[in-house]
Amino acid sequence: MKDIVHKQLYSTLRSQVLSSNGKYLFVVSNHFDIATFAVEKIASCIESITNDDISNPISIYKCKEKVFSLAFNRDFLIVGSSGSVNGYQISDSGAILKQSWSIQLNVNIESYEVSEVNDLWVDSENDRIYAACGESSIYVCSLEDGFVIKNRPTYGKWIGSASINNEWVATGGGPSLALYHVRNRQPFQIFDFPKEIHVTGFVEDNLLVGGESNILCQYSFKGDVMSEIETSGPCVLSVVWQTAPFRKFLTACGASNKIDVSTNFKYKDTTLNFYSKNS
Amino acid sequence: MVGETKKRSKNASTSSSTPQTPVKLIKEEVFSNAIEFEEKEESKFNRDQFKTCFTELNKLIQEVSDLKSKNTEEAKKKIVEKRIQGSLIIVKLKKLNRLDKIRLANRRELLAKEKLNVDSNRLKLQNLIYEADHLKKEINKCISFKSEDEDIKLVSMEEFLKIAPEESRTPEILEDKHALRMARLEFELQQRKEYAKQCKELEKEKEEVAEKIVALKDNLDSLLPNLQNVCKATRPIQKILNMPFEIEWEIQKIVRLLPQPLYMAYTKLLAYSEVIDNNLSVSVDGNEDEALQLENERKQGKDEKELDENEDSENEAEENDFEESDNRRKVQRRQSRIESQNQKRQKLFAHHPLSVQFQLKSKKRKETLSVTLNYLPDMSIVTVQGKFNLDNAQSVAAGDIMTPDRILSGLYEGDYGMESPSPHTSYQLQNVQLNPKDLSKLLDEKMLGKPYKWAQRLCGISVTSKLNIDESFKLCDETVPQLIRQMHKRVSARMKLYHQIQSLEIGKITISGNVRISSILQQFVSLSFAEYSVIPCTKRFIESEIVGANDLFYRAVVTRGSAKLECYIAVRDNFPIFALQLSYDNKYNAENSSHIREIEGFVNGIKCDSVDNVLSLQLQRAMTSLDIFLETESFQHQDGEFHQEKNFSCSFRGRGRSRPYQPKVVGCTTSFKHIGY
Numbered sequence: 006m007k008d009i010v011h012k013q014l015y016s017t018l019r020s021q022v023l024s025s026n027g028k029y030l031f032v033v034s035n036h037f038d039i040a041t042f043a044v045e046k047i048a049s050c051i052e053s054i055t056n057d058d059i060s061n062p063i064s065i066y067k068c069k070e071k072v073f074s075l076a077f078n079r080d081f082l083i084v085g086s087s088g089s090v091n092g093y094q095i096s097d098s099g100a101i102l103k104q105s106w107s108i109q110l111n112v113n114i115e116s117y118e119v120s121e122v123n124d125l126w127v128d129s130e131n132d133r134i135y136a137a138c139g140e141s142s143i144y145v146c147s148l149e150d151g152f153v154i155k156n157r158p159t160y161g162k163w164i165g166s167a168s169i170n171n172e173w174v175a176t177g178g179g180p181s182l183a184l185y186h187v188r189n190r191q192p193f194q195i196f197d198f199p200k201e202i203h204v205t206g207f208v209e210d211n212l213l214v215g216g217e218s219n220i221l222c223q224y225s226f227k228g229d230v231m232s233e234i235e236t237s238g239p240c241v242l243s244v245v246w247q248t249a250p251f252r253k254f255l256t257a258c259g260a261s262n263k264i265d266v267s268t269n270f271k272y273k274d275t276t277l278n279f280y281s282k283n284s
Numbered sequence: 285m286v287g288e289t290k291k292r293s294k295n296a297s298t299s300s301s302t303p304q305t306p307v308k309l310i311k312e313e314v315f316s317n318a319i320e321f322e323e324k325e326e327s328k329f330n331r332d333q334f335k336t337c338f339t340e341l342n343k344l345i346q347e348v349s350d351l352k353s354k355n356t357e358e359a360k361k362k363i364v365e366k367r368i369q370g371s372l373i374i375v376k377l378k379k380l381n382r383l384d385k386i387r388l389a390n391r392r393e394l395l396a397k398e399k400l401n402v403d404s405n406r407l408k409l410q411n412l413i414y415e416a417d418h419l420k421k422e423i424n425k426c427i428s429f430k431s432e433d434e435d436i437k438l439v440s441m442e443e444f445l446k447i448a449p450e451e452s453r454t455p456e457i458l459e460d461k462h463a464l465r466m467a468r469l470e471f472e473l474q475q476r477k478e479y480a481k482q483c484k485e486l487e488k489e490k491e492e493v494a495e496k497i498v499a500l501k502d503n504l505d506s507l508l509p510n511l512q513n514v515c516k517a518t519r520p521i522q523k524i525l526n527m528p529f530e531i532e533w534e535i536q537k538i539v540r541l542l543p544q545p546l547y548m549a550y551t552k553l554l555a556y557s558e559v560i561d562n563n564l565s566v567s568v569d570g571n572e573d574e575a576l577q578l579e580n581e582r583k584q585g586k587d588e589k590e591l592d593e594n595e596d597s598e599n600e601a602e603e604n605d606f607e608e609s610d611n612r613r614k615v616q617r618r619q620s621r622i623e624s625q626n627q628k629r630q631k632l633f634a635h636h637p638l639s640v641q642f643q644l645k646s647k648k649r650k651e652t653l654s655v656t657l658n659y660l661p662d663m664s665i666v667t668v669q670g671k672f673n674l675d676n677a678q679s680v681a682a683g684d685i686m687t688p689d690r691i692l693s694g695l696y697e698g699d700y701g702m703e704s705p706s707p708h709t710s711y712q713l714q715n716v717q718l719n720p721k722d723l724s725k726l727l728d729e730k731m732l733g734k735p736y737k738w739a740q741r742l743c744g745i746s747v748t749s750k751l752n753i754d755e756s757f758k759l760c761d762e763t764v765p766q767l768i769r770q771m772h773k774r775v776s777a778r779m780k781l782y783h784q785i786q787s788l789e790i791g792k793i794t795i796s797g798n799v800r801i802s803s804i805l806q807q808f809v810s811l812s813f814a815e816y817s818v819i820p821c822t823k824r825f826i827e828s829e830i831v832g833a834n835d836l837f838y839r840a841v842v843t844r845g846s847a848k849l850e851c852y853i854a855v856r857d858n859f860p861i862f863a864l865q866l867s868y869d870n871k872y873n874a875e876n877s878s879h880i881r882e883i884e885g886f887v888n889g890i891k892c893d894s895v896d897n898v899l900s901l902q903l904q905r906a907m908t909s910l911d912i913f914l915e916t917e918s919f920q921h922q923d924g925e926f927h928q929e930k931n932f933s934c935s936f937r938g939r940g941r942s943r944p945y946q947p948k949v950v951g952c953t954t955s956f957k958h959i960g961y
Binding site for chain 2: 006010011013014015017019020035036037071073074087121123124139165179201203217219238239240242243259260
C-alpha cells in the first residue's frame with residue numbers, strides 16, 4: 006500500500022493546541038508530524054461560505070523526536086515527547102522554526118520503555134507545566150529554570166481526562182464520567198456516556214465529553230444531552246476550543262486523518278485533512 | 285431684250301470708231317464688248333442708284349400729275365418733256381436691273397468657287413485628323429508593346445555586376461537602361477547555352493551509368509542460381525554444425541509480412557530477448573499464405589474498392605427485380621441488410637492472420653507466461669491474450685489468480701482492458717449497431733483477448749495522437765524493458781500469492797518468528813466483487829477507489845474462543861489489502877472502533893518490497909493482533925476468557941489506550957511493543 010494512502014486511512018491525530026493569540030491550530034499525528042492550520046482563514050471561510058480550499062494545513066513540520074502531546078505558552082509550542090518536554094519557537098506566520106529548549110524528566114531508567122508524555126497542562130501564572138506520563142505519574146516543571154519540581158506517582162484505574170472550574174470537577178476514563186462539587190467532594194451527577202472517555206471540558210455552561218465513540222457529546226450539569234457532534238473517526242482524542250478572537254471555534258480530532266471543526270459548538274461545519282494526496 | 289441688243293448695237297456703233305465689219309463678226313464683238321462693258325459698269329454698280337432713280341421717277345410722276353391738274357398748254361408741253369425724262373429713267377432702271385442680275389450671277393459663281401475651295405480644304409483637314417489618329421494609335425501600340433524578354437528570368441543585378449564580362453558592363457551601358465537590358469539578355473543567353481551544353485553532357489553520362497547498371501544487374505541475376513546451389517550444398521554442414529541459417533531466413537520472411545505495429549513489437553522484443561533477457565522468447569504465429577495474399581492485395585490497393593463495388597452491384601440487381609412481390613422483397617432486403625451488417629461487423633473484428641507471441645519464463649523456469657498480440661487493422665488496436673502454464677493447478681481459490689484474464693489485468697494502474705484505448709472505436713461500433721460497452725465481451729467471443737493500453741504502447745501506437753515511425757519506435761523502445769520487468773514482477777508476485785493461497789486454503793499458515801499464535805485460521809476462500817462489496821467494512825476502500833471490481837478478493841476467518849475475526853482481502857497490483865471485522869460482544873470494524881482501525885493499519889502497513897509471503901505475514905499480523913487485543917481486553921475487564929500468552933510489558937499506552945501489536949525479537953523471545961511509542 007502506498008505510504009500516503011496508508012497515512013490517509015490510518016493516521017491518528019493525538020493532540021492539538023491553539024496558539025495563545027488564537028490564530029493558529031497545531032495538530033500532531035502518530036507519525037510525529039505537526040501540522041499548522043490558519044484559524045482565521047478557516048473561520049472566515051465558514052462564515053462566508055466560500056469555496057476556498059482551506060481543508061489542508063498551511064505547513065507540516067516533521068519532528069525528529071516522538072511527539073505525544075502539545076501545549077502552548079506565550080510564543081512557544083510545547084511538545085510532550087518520550088521522557089522530555091521540548092519548546093519550539095513559532096514564527097509570526099505560524100511556522101515551527103526550531104527547538105529552543107528541552108526539559109528532561111527523570112523517568113525510571115530501569116523501566117523497559119521510556120514513558121511518554123500523554124498530556125501537558127500549562128499554569129501560565131506561575132510559569133509551570135504539568136506533564137502527565139505513561140507510567141502513571143505527573144511531573145511539574147518550572148519554565149523559568151527547567152527543573153522538575155515535583156514527581157507524583159499515582160496508581161489505580163485509569164482516568165482519561167479531568168477538568169476543573171471554580172466549583173466543579175469532572176473526571177472520566179474507564180469509569181463513567183462523573184461530576185463532583187469541589188467543596189463537598191461528593192459525586193453530584195454521573196453521566197451515561199456509553200464508552201471510554203478521553204476528553205472532558207466545560208464549554209460555556211455545559212460539560213463536553215469525547216471518547217471511544219464517534220459522537221462528541223455536551224451535557225447539562227443535570228445530565229441532559231444538549232448537543233451531539235458526529236466526528237469523522239471512531240474515537241476522539243483531543244478537543245480544543247476558543248470563543249475569541251475570531252468567533253467560537255472548536256476542533257476535535259482522534260483516530261482519523263480528519264479534524265472536525267464547529268463554530269457554534271452545536272454541529273459540525275467542516276473537516277480539515279491532515280495528510281492529503283499531494284502532500 | 286431685243287431693244288436692249290438694239291441699244292447695245294447703237295452704243296457700240298457710237299462708241300467705236302472702227303470701221304464696220306460684217307454683221308456676224310460685229311455681233312460677236314458687240315456681245316463681248318457689251319459684256320466687257322457691263323462687267324465694268326457692274327463694278328461701279330451701287331444699290332443706291334435704284335433709290336435715286338425711284339425718287340426721281342416719283343418726283344416726275346408727281347410733277348406730271350400736278351401739271352395734269354392744271355391742264356394748261358404749257359403744262360401739256362411740260363408733260364411731254366417730263367414723259368421723256370421719265371422714260372429715260374425707266375431705261376436707266378432697266379439697265380440697273382440687268383447689272384444687278386449680272387452681278388448676282390457673278391457672285392453666285394464666286395460663291396460656288398469658294399464653296400468648292402472650302403470643301404476641298406475640309407477634306408484635307410479630315411484626312412489630316414485621321415492621319416493624326418492613326419499615328420497616335422501607332423504610338424500607343426509602341427508604348428504598350430511587350431517584349432518576350434520580360435518573361436525571361438535573368439540573373440539578379442548584383443550577380444550580373446559580379447560575373448558578367450567586363451565589356452558588357454561599361455559605365456555607358458550601365459547608364460543606358462536599354463543597353464543594360466540588352467547586355468543582360470545577351471549574358472543570359474550565353475549562360476543558358478552553356479547550361480544546356482552541360483545538361484546534355486550529364487544526360488549522356490546518366491545513360492552510360494544506366495547501361496552499366498543493367499549490365500551489373502544481369503550479372504547479379506545470374507548469380508542467384510549459383511548461390512542457391514551453394515546453399516543446397518551446405519545443408520548437411522548446417523545440420524552438423526547446428527547453425528540453422530535457412531530457418532532464420534524463413535522466419536525473417538514471415539516477419540516481413542507482419543503489420544507495422546506487430547513488426548515493431550516483434551523486433552524490439554526480439555532484440556531485448558537476445559541482449560538482455562534470456563527468459564524471454566519471441567515468435568510469429570499464424571497463416572503465412574493468408575498474410576502473403578493480404579500483403580499482395582494491399583500492394584495492389586484494390587481490396588477495399590472491389591468490395592464496395594460488389595456490394596453496389598448486388599444492391600442494384602435487387603432493386604431491378606420488380607417482379608417479386610413487395611413483401612418478399614422487403615424480407616429479402618432486410619436479410620441482405622443484416623448480412624451486410626454482419627459482414628461489416630466481421631470486417632471490423634477481423635484480425636491480421638499473423639500474430640506475435642512471446643513467452644516469459646519465470647526465474648525458476650518452471651512456469652511460463654505466454655502472451656499473444658493480435659492486430660485488428662480496421663480498429664487499429666492491438667489485443668492481448670495471456671496464458672499461464674503451471675505444472676500442477678489444483679487449488680480452487682488460487683486458480684483464479686492464473687486465469688488469462690487476471691494474469692495481465694491491471695498490469696499498470698487502471699489498465700484493465702475493458703474499454704478500447706482508441707477514441708475511434710466507440711464510433712466504429714456504433715456504426716454497425718453495436719454497443720461500445722460490449723467491446724470486451726465481443727473480443728472474448730472472437731478469442732482475441734483484451735485491448736490493454738500497454739499493448740498499444742508496445743506496438744508503438746499512441747492512444748491520443750498519430751505518431752510517425754520514429755516516434756512509434758521511440759514509444760516502443762521505452763515500453764519494452766519496463767513492460768518486461770513489470771511482467772516478471774507480476775508473474776513472480778502471482779506465483780508467490782498462488783503458493784501462499786494454496787497453503788492457506790488448506791488451513792496451513794507458515795509462522796515466521798518465535799511466536800505462539802492462539803487464534804486459528806478457520807477458512808480461506810475466494811470471493812466475487814459483489815460478495816466483497818456488500819460487507820460494511822470494505823465500503824471505505826471501494827469509495828476511495830483503492831479497491832475495484834477488477835481485483836482479486838478473498839475471505840479469511842480467524843477465531844479464538846468466542847471471538848471471530850473476518851478478513852476481507854483485496855489484491856490489487858500485487859499487494860493484498862485487508863478489511864477487518866471483529867465479532868466479539870458486538871461487531872467492530874475500522875469505522876466504529878479505533879482499536880480495529882489500529883490493527884487494520886498495522887496489517888496493511890507491512891512493507892513488502894523484498895518479501896515472498898506478504899499475504900501470510902499480513903495474516904500472521906492479523907492473528908497475533910487479535911490475540912493481543914483479546915488478551916488485553918480480557919485483562920481490562922478481568923473476565924478471564926483469554927489469558928495473557930504473549931510477552932508484553934504494559935497493556936495500554938497513550939491517550940488512545942493503544943495495545944502492543946508490534947512484535948520485537950530480543951534474543952530468542954518475541955515481545956510486543958506499542959506501535960509508534
